[in-house]
Amino acid sequence: MFEHLKWKLVERPLLPIGNSYVDAFPFLVLFLLLFISGYALKSKSRNKFRPFAQLAAFIFFIFVVHRCFCAMRGWLFAVQEIGRNDLAVFDGLFVFVPLIAFTILFGRVFCAWICPLGSTQELFYRAPLLKRFVINFSMPARRVKFLYLLLILTLVLFLLFILRPGTYFFAENVAAFWGIAAVLAVLALLFKPAMDAGLKRIRYFSLGIIAVIVALGVFITDPWCAFFKNEVDYSSLLAFFAVFSAAAVVSMAWCRYLCPMGAFLGIAVKASRAKIKRDIAHKLSDEACRNICYVEALKKDSLDESACLYCGRCVDAGASKIEEG
Amino acid sequence: MLIRGKGLIMSAVFIGVLCAGSGLYADDWAGFQHDVQHSGDAMVVFPNKEIKPLWTFAPTQKVWNYKKGSNVWSSSACIADVNGRAMVFAGLYNNNLYAIDAVSGNIAWRFIAGNSINSAPFFSVVNSRPTVYFASGDRAIYALDASTGEKIWSYETLEWNYAVSEAIVSSPVVISVDGRPALACGVWNNSQEPQNSFQRGEFFVLDAAGGHKIYSKVLSSTPLNSPAFAYINNKPVVFMSSRDGNVFAIDASKGETIWKITSCGELYSSPSVYVNGDKGISRLFIGSRFGNLYCLDAQTGKIVWTAKVGHAIDSTPAITTINDRVIIYAGSYDRNIYAFDADTGKEVWRFRTEDYISSSCAIARMGNETIVFVHSLDNKLYCLNGENGSLIWKVVLGKLIWGYNTRGDTIWSSPAVGTAGDKSILIFPCYDSKLYAFYAG
Numbered sequence: 001m002f003e004h005l006k007w008k009l010v011e012r013p014l015l016p017i018g019n020s021y022v023d024a025f026p027f028l029v030l031f032l033l034l035f036i037s038g039y040a041l042k043s044k045s046r047n048k049f050r051p052f053a054q055l056a057a058f059i060f061f062i063f064v065v066h067r068c069f070c071a072m073r074g075w076l077f078a079v080q081e082i083g084r085n086d087l088a089v090f091d092g093l094f095v096f097v098p099l100i101a102f103t104i105l106f107g108r109v110f111c112a113w114i115c116p117l118g119s120t121q122e123l124f125y126r127a128p129l130l131k132r133f134v135i136n137f138s139m140p141a142r143r144v145k146f147l148y149l150l151l152i153l154t155l156v157l158f159l160l161f162i163l164r165p166g167t168y169f170f171a172e173n174v175a176a177f178w179g180i181a182a183v184l185a186v187l188a189l190l191f192k193p194a195m196d197a198g199l200k201r202i203r204y205f206s207l208g209i210i211a212v213i214v215a216l217g218v219f220i221t222d223p224w225c226a227f228f229k230n231e232v233d234y235s236s237l238l239a240f241f242a243v244f245s246a247a248a249v250v251s252m253a254w255c256r257y258l259c260p261m262g263a264f265l266g267i268a269v270k271a272s273r274a275k276i277k278r279d280i281a282h283k284l285s286d287e288a289c290r291n292i293c294y295v296e297a298l299k300k301d302s303l304d305e306s307a308c309l310y311c312g313r314c315v316d317a318g319a320s321k322i323e324e325g
Numbered sequence: 326m327l328i329r330g331k332g333l334i335m336s337a338v339f340i341g342v343l344c345a346g347s348g349l350y351a352d353d354w355a356g357f358q359h360d361v362q363h364s365g366d367a368m369v370v371f372p373n374k375e376i377k378p379l380w381t382f383a384p385t386q387k388v389w390n391y392k393k394g395s396n397v398w399s400s401s402a403c404i405a406d407v408n409g410r411a412m413v414f415a416g417l418y419n420n421n422l423y424a425i426d427a428v429s430g431n432i433a434w435r436f437i438a439g440n441s442i443n444s445a446p447f448f449s450v451v452n453s454r455p456t457v458y459f460a461s462g463d464r465a466i467y468a469l470d471a472s473t474g475e476k477i478w479s480y481e482t483l484e485w486n487y488a489v490s491e492a493i494v495s496s497p498v499v500i501s502v503d504g505r506p507a508l509a510c511g512v513w514n515n516s517q518e519p520q521n522s523f524q525r526g527e528f529f530v531l532d533a534a535g536g537h538k539i540y541s542k543v544l545s546s547t548p549l550n551s552p553a554f555a556y557i558n559n560k561p562v563v564f565m566s567s568r569d570g571n572v573f574a575i576d577a578s579k580g581e582t583i584w585k586i587t588s589c590g591e592l593y594s595s596p597s598v599y600v601n602g603d604k605g606i607s608r609l610f611i612g613s614r615f616g617n618l619y620c621l622d623a624q625t626g627k628i629v630w631t632a633k634v635g636h637a638i639d640s641t642p643a644i645t646t647i648n649d650r651v652i653i654y655a656g657s658y659d660r661n662i663y664a665f666d667a668d669t670g671k672e673v674w675r676f677r678t679e680d681y682i683s684s685s686c687a688i689a690r691m692g693n694e695t696i697v698f699v700h701s702l703d704n705k706l707y708c709l710n711g712e713n714g715s716l717i718w719k720v721v722l723g724k725l726i727w728g729y730n731t732r733g734d735t736i737w738s739s740p741a742v743g744t745a746g747d748k749s750i751l752i753f754p755c756y757d758s759k760l761y762a763f764y765a766g
Binding site for chain 1 (some may be wrong): 392497515522524545546569570585588591592607615616617634658659662672675710729733
């Protein structure tokens with residue numbers, strides 16, 4: 001029923017490379033957005049700039065740019081095509097190169113300023129009524145969340161069984177299974193909120209397993225593929241539904257526990273010139289930390305560098321400062 | 326705009342003229358998607374829907390590993406009357422081109438090339454000699470005597486050296502250049518020699534009788550899909566698409582580009598052309614990886630309409646006329662087979678299979694009804710009513726012989742229809758390594 005839905009406003013390359021479908025325009029937009037976001041993060045008006053950057057990225061990459069904003073699969077695919085298909089190499093690496101370059105220059109600004117999936121999940125946290133539910137971990141709220149997630153999990157498994165999205169059930173449905181994993185991770189958190197730090201390590205496992213699967217030549221999708229590519233991919237849609245549902249229970253559930261790109265950038269940020277550091281002189285309660293930081297990277301006396309999304313909210317609150325090496 | 330009236334008759338006359346020129350019979354499935362226009366529409370009538378297995382040809386037990394772009398069989402079989410004997414030609418991944426008796430399923434001869442044969446062979450009678458043409462991953466184009474399998478000529482598109490890789494070739498077609506038969510074929514060659522590396526999608530036009538190069542033209546750095554051919558305003562024009570998203574119209578006589586259009590996604594679909602001489606209308610249809618089905622004016626390359634579907638269209642659109650209405654059939658990775666009105670681009674019907682579709686449709690008749698054959702990756706071959714998309718029958722075939730294939734890297738084979746003796750036959754080269762023949766009547 002969604003087959004004829006078309007939300008891409010542009011259906012041709014705006015700056016075609018070598019008269020082909022490969023478009024330099026998304027590369028320039030990403031470059032520009034990362035550049036502006038990197039500088040805006042350092043400015044005092046970062047809080048005003050960020051929604052604009054998120055909105056611009058969302059509009060450009062979901063509605064304007066016609067092509068896929070491929071994250072992991074495209075990179076490895078491009079490497080395999082070196083010497084055989086130069087266009088595919090550019091097409092696959094155009095996201096990777098600016099992402100790494102700007103992460104090293106400005107920190108992990110992509111996650112909190114540009115990534116449309118992050119922006120979508122953040123909506124739950126920003127909506128005043130929902131936020132109370134999202135950050136509420138009292139026992140009654142946990143019970144409601146638990147039942148809600150069980151319902152989502154059942155629905156996703158049922159749809160997965162009905163739709164059987166891929167020819168190779170596990171391999172091509174990795175996105176859907178990753179979505180299910182996000183729900184399971186949040187369910188685990190409901191049992192024991194102290195597990196948050198441990199669950200965050202799953203991201204590295206997620207990165208490793210996806211890298212291996214892609215290197216083996218398996219076609220996989222991400223939770224955002226269907227939206228970037230304007231296509232009906234059931235695995236991707238199911239994953240998005242699961243991730244979006246999980247984000248209504250724990251803020252930025254995908255970014256916290258499973259995002260392979262986040263895990264990768266979390267490693268790359270160690271080489272970054274710009275780093276956000278906790279200002280211990282500024283005392284905060286656990287509750288206040290949770291209110292400031294979407295991903296609970298901010299703690300009373302520390303900041304988890306690999307989990308930080310570089311939104312700059314803690315810097316605004318005076319709890320952290322940006323240090324340039 | 327109108328594409329109505331005598332569309333079917335004109336198409337039939339046009340194909341008939343081409344067939345007469347090249348010694349083809351009207352019910353030959355000469356090559357990829359039946360004819361040089363890739364209509365996929367054979368004038369073959371199945372008497373009833375009781376379609377039964379005729380024979381199965383399974384020549385090899387070897388199961389090599391899947392590699393990017395590999396196909397088990399060539400993209401389609403070709404069915405032809407060779408000196409009164411109905412024959413089926415199909416290439417296999419084991420480098421063999423097989424000629425099989427269409428009635429008995431027995432092998433008549435085989436020819437071993439230097440690499441796998443992924444693209445469809447093309448049959449034509451040139452200089453009174455029944456000839457089968459094919460291209461192989463060994464970078465060569467071959468012409469064989471269709472009766473004996475004897476090599477008439479071969480043309481090497483790139484000389485071997487240690488740095489060249491396997492070629493990616495399109496299905497060849499026999500066209501007419503300045504009144505003589507010529508073979509048009511796209512070949513992608515790649516050399517990774519340090520000082521002289523290149524990736525070249527080159528369009529070759531060879532003398533069909535002698536195999537000499539008439540001209541060649543580099544169109545892209547990516548592989549080219551199978552060329553279609555039509556006379557537009559009495560001018561012979563070849564239409565090609567390349568995987569980098571371009572569609573070309575090339576003057577077949579001079580090799581000059583008439584127009585070119587760039588789409589927003591990779592193109593794995595080959596163009597199909599509809600010409601209505603009465604109305605002075607010519608249309609080109611092609612699907613894209615973005616999921617658009619394009620209808621272009623074949624004269625100018627301007628987009629007439631586009632229709633978006635849920636996922637990539639790698640299949641080549643098939644064209645027919647039902648009750649004076651021109652209908653386009655295309656399968657998509659969104660698992661649906663679609664029928665669109667060629668005038669407006671509106672969906673006429675869709676039929677949902679259980680997995681994605683990369684094969685193209687074959688069109689035939691059952692009594693007065695138009696029927697469509699299509700294969701889906703759910704391992705089933707479907708027969709649908711062409712007018713309303715209702716299922717007539719489906720048959721479960723085997724699974725892929727290799728453990729895994731990367732989605733979208735291979736365009737799997739398509740069915741073909743023809744006649745063998747007094748029987749109407751359906752031939753399907755399946756990725757379970759068997760070549761299936763069905764018949765009705």
